[in-house]
Amino acid sequence: MLLRVSDRGMYCEAGDFFIDPWLPVDRAVITHAHGDHARWGCRRYLGSREGERVMRTRLGHDARIDTLEWGEVRDVRGVRVSLHPAGHILGSAQVRVERGGQVWVVSGDYKTEPDPTCTPFEPVRCHTFVTESTFGLPIYRWRPQAEVFAQIDAWWRGNQEAGRASLLFGYALGKAQRMLAGVDPTIGPIFAHGAALKLNQDYRDGGIPLPPADNPMGAPKGFDWSRALVIAPPSANGTPWMRRFGPVSAAFASGWMSIRGARRRRGVDRGFVLSDHVDWPSLLSSIEATGAECVWVTHGYREPVVRWLREHGIQALAVASRWEGDEGLGMGDEGADSPAEETTSD
Amino acid sequence: MKSFANLYAELDETTRTSEKVDALARYFASAAPEDAAWAVHFLIGRRPKRLVPARRLAEWAMEMAGVPEWMFAECHEAVGDLAETITLLLPPPSEEREDLPLHRWVEERLLPMRHEDEAGQRAAMRGAWAELSGPEAYVWNKLITGAFRVGVSQNLVVRALARAGGVDEPTVAHRLMGAWDPTPEFYTRLFGADTSDADASRPYPFYLAYALEGGPESLGDAGEWQAEWKWDGIRAQMIRRRDNVYLWSRGEELITERFPELARAAGLLPDGTVLDGEILPWKEHAPLPFAQLQRRIGRKVLGAKILAEVPVVLLAYDLLELEGRDVREEPLRWRRARLEELIASLPTGATDRIPLSPIVPAAGWDAVLEAYRGARDRASEGLMLKRLDSPYRTGRRRGDWWKWKVEPFTLDAVMVYAQRGHGRRASLYTDYTFAVWKGGELVPFAKAYSGLTDAEIRQVDAWVRRNSLQKFGPVRTVKPELVFELAFEGIQRSPRHKSGVAVRFPRILRWRTDKKPEEADSLETIIGLLEG
Known part of the structure; x- marks a missing residue:
């Protein structure tokens, strides 16, 4: 087998490198810069050229990061390694490894819907496909994003009429920029929480046009927030930082928002179903497009996806990822909707 | 749609x-x-x-x-x-x-x-x-699925209807009571000018009290208040109009047929009378435990045996209609005086079934406090305090009526089972079963699923996932490690429960992270409360 799961993550023995390790290792190939994939403290990183800026922002300036263009092949001790767009966030990659005619692809996180803030997902033919399964249940089906952004714009306008600031929560890397690029900037002024500012700049420097979005801390005293849209990470919800805006309507953008209970648990006024992961139909069609004989399922609803694939004649296996714990009890799949995971990347 | x-x-x-x-x-x-x-x-x-x-x-x-x-x-x-x-x-x-x-x-x-x-x-x-x-x-x-629910109270619907139709709220509230069919005629009548009550069965909206926090001194002069015992029964309205009798529960269910002895007594009231009261299982001038009433509620056919074992009364609290006139705007002292006259004038067969709710002598707050302390001995839940000048209002309102409940029983118990919740708690483990010690063994005795904060629920949920022992369908047994302080209102002996006791309204007071499971209470303690 070209890849196996070790105690530090997915490992390629022939090439002696890890893919998205969860503990420090010598050589790490990174699918994307989210915290549950790009961990601190590895000696050398290999990632996509497109994602270099955000990776550096996340991993620090001392990190030794090599990059590859999309499709460029690097020979690592006889293993051919290349990166292919995953469409999840800027620079997110699928890792293709090939040796002796055997091709494996590790998806990382991915989505198939076009997103103006990153290169779109490309299916890669392979023998074994390692896929995420964050939203791997048939209850998860996304509406076209144009529809979701129309809802967000309408909510923003409605808040303006009601004299309330619009606070839109979403993950600082990826979701925040996608929201910035997706809303109608003619509606009113847009602000972004400090946590997203550097990342916004990374996107712009990478050639992704985003509307201007200043830090609300810099706004003059007495500023009228009722016309503004403020984009912020979910962790800012309920903090004193929110007080400056006066009356607000708070919304959260995530795939989890398709479930009423999750929406209500969040304690926000609105939930918008906007995800950077594949929904159920796209998960199945993406797997099919790889032509893989064998599918490894990780990160999310592993067990149901594996069982479904097996019942549909595809060889499948659930593999551990550090984020799900409880492996000994065989209940790991249930961590997928846990609130802890909601805060990582969705 | x-x-x-x-x-x-x-x-x-x-x-x-x-x-x-x-x-x-x-x-x-x-x-x-x-x-x-x-x-x-x-x-x-x-x-x-x-x-x-x-x-x-x-x-x-x-x-x-x-x-x-x-x-x-x-x-x-x-x-x-x-x-x-x-x-x-x-x-x-x-x-x-x-x-x-x-x-x-x-x-x-x-x-x-x-x-x-x-x-x-x-x-x-x-x-x-x-x-x-x-x-x-x-x-x-x-x-x-019959599970249609939305987060609005009847009060809000009434307020919105009143606003949309330009009618006052009490009128709309009253017209929404009792039996009606959702027809366009009904809807139009909600806003009509004609205030005469076309439907003889229609009850009045119940007036509900808020809980009093702290002592009653904040209510002013004790002399302006009427104190009564608070009972754990079925709040009900008894209606006698146009030769018919109707008994309505607070949930607006028509329950006349479940209480034939009350229906007979109601037939002895003068025409055009509406009483507010509490249905209680009652023997020898004292209430029986609520569980006795539950034995009756569940039955389709009421045999002579159960009627003899669990006789009920309507303990009369208030008078809402007298000689066909709506008297809710009259002050309580006036309504109470008329109520006493009315009950006194009834034949014996009716007064036994419709006794007056006794007034707790309240010469001053000290006397009220003493009565409050003795409430548990009378199997009462505490006191009701009602302002003597108050009208009979609609729905739950602050100010004129207060319920002052006795402190609940509390004890420390160990979580032994956990189950996922519903609705906004879906997929989180929020429904727990608790056990107490009996010898060296933990015996489950109560289920509770409220009382923790959202943050605590997340912590307990994560703990349950890591500490499950076995799965039975949706239920997980967990390591008996977490201790919680539970509160409950009453304790009954119950042969149907493994522990031999049943508690009423159990809920979680706090998570006792400072306690080890060995420090949880024992079944003997519970039985001691029962006998004390």
Whole structure:
């Protein structure tokens, strides 16, 4: 087998490198810069050229990061390694490894819907496909994003009429920029929480046009927030930082928002179903497009996806990822909707 | 259906009362009366009985969505609600349909299903699912499962109707009471000028008290207040009008037939009388435990034996109608005086069944406090304090009536089972079973699922996932490690429970992270409370 799961993550023995390790290792190939994939403290990183800026922002300036263009092949001790767009966030990659005619692809996180803030997902033919399964249940089906952004714009306008600031929560890397690029900037002024500012700049420097979005801390005293849209990470919800805006309507953008209970648990006024992961139909069609004989399922609803694939004649296996714990009890799949995971990347 | 589903979504999306009332008022102002009548019916909680067994609904939904049973179960567990699971799983309709108004969905599609056989119901459900999507499908599924609920109180619906129709709130509240059919005529009458009461059975809205926090000194002069014992029974209204008698529960259920002895006594009241009181199992001038009343409530047929074992009374609290006149605006001292005269004038057979709620002598707050301390000995839940000048108001209001409940029993218990919650707690372990020590063994004795903060729930949920021992269906046994302080109102011996006791209204007071399971209480302690 070209890849196996070790105690530090997915490992390629022939090439002696890890893919998205969860503990420090010598050589790490990174699918994307989210915290549950790009961990601190590895000696050398290999990632996509497109994602270099955000990776550096996340991993620090001392990190030794090599990059590859999309499709460029690097020979690592006889293993051919290349990166292919995953469409999840800027620079997110699928890792293709090939040796002796055997091709494996590790998806990382991915989505198939076009997103103006990153290169779109490309299916890669392979023998074994390692896929995420964050939203791997048939209850998860996304509406076209144009529809979701129309809802967000309408909510923003409605808040303006009601004299309330619009606070839109979403993950600082990826979701925040996608929201910035997706809303109608003619509606009113847009602000972004400090946590997203550097990342916004990374996107712009990478050639992704985003509307201007200043830090609300810099706004003059007495500023009228009722016309503004403020984009912020979910962790800012309920903090004193929110007080400056006066009356607000708070919304959260995530795939989890398709479930009423999750929406209500969040304690926000609105939930918008906007995800950077594949929904159920796209998960199945993406797997099919790889032509893989064998599918490894990780990160999310592993067990149901594996069982479904097996019942549909595809060889499948659930593999551990550090984020799900409880492996000994065989209940790991249930961590997928846990609130802890909601805060990582969705 | 679209506009009703939108209303539902609007109500669901906000926690602000003013926005809910605005959304309701907007809806009522624009909806056709035949739709609005049904909307009122559903919004105040008068939902249709479950028409189709949940099992069948799930089967048909699986069939239509093309998912096997195990996958449906996975999805249901993630969502925590059957109607929502089905809504999310069904394929979206292939084409946009013309919007059918709410009353036609209900009258032509939903209600006729009652008379259909299984094949007919299946066809009807498939037909509806092929036409509806998103919020409309969700509302439809909620109506079908008989679980339609929305976060508005009857008070808010009343306020919105009053605003939309330009009528005062008490009038609307009264017209919504009792038995009515959701017809356009009914809806139009809600706003009519004619205030005469056409329906002899219609009860008045109940006046409900808020809980008094702390002592009663803040209420001013004790001399302006009337104190009565608070009882754990069934709050009810007894109506005698035009040669008929009606007994209504606070949940607006007509319960006349369940209490034949009260119906007979009510027949001895003068025509045009309405009393507010509490139905209590009663023997020898004292109440029996509530569990005794429960034995009666559950039965379809009331035999001579149970009637003799658990006789009931209506303990009269208040007089709402006298000689056909609505006297709710009169002050309590006046209503109480008339009530005493009325009860005194009844033949013995009626006074025994409709005794007056005794007044607790309240020469000053000290005397009231002493009575309050003795409440438990009388099997009373505490005191009711009512301002002597107060009118009989509508719904739960602050100011004039207060309930002052005795401190609950408390003890420390160990969590032994956990189960996932529903609704906003879906997929989190929030429903727990607790045990106490009996010798060296932990015996389960109570279930509770409220009292923790959201942050604590997340912590306990994570702990349950890591510390499960076994899984029985949805229930997990967990390591007996976490200790919680529970509160409850009453204790009964119960041969049906393994522990031999049943507690009333158990809830979690706090998570005792400072205690080890060995420090939890024992069954002997509970039995001691029972005997004390």
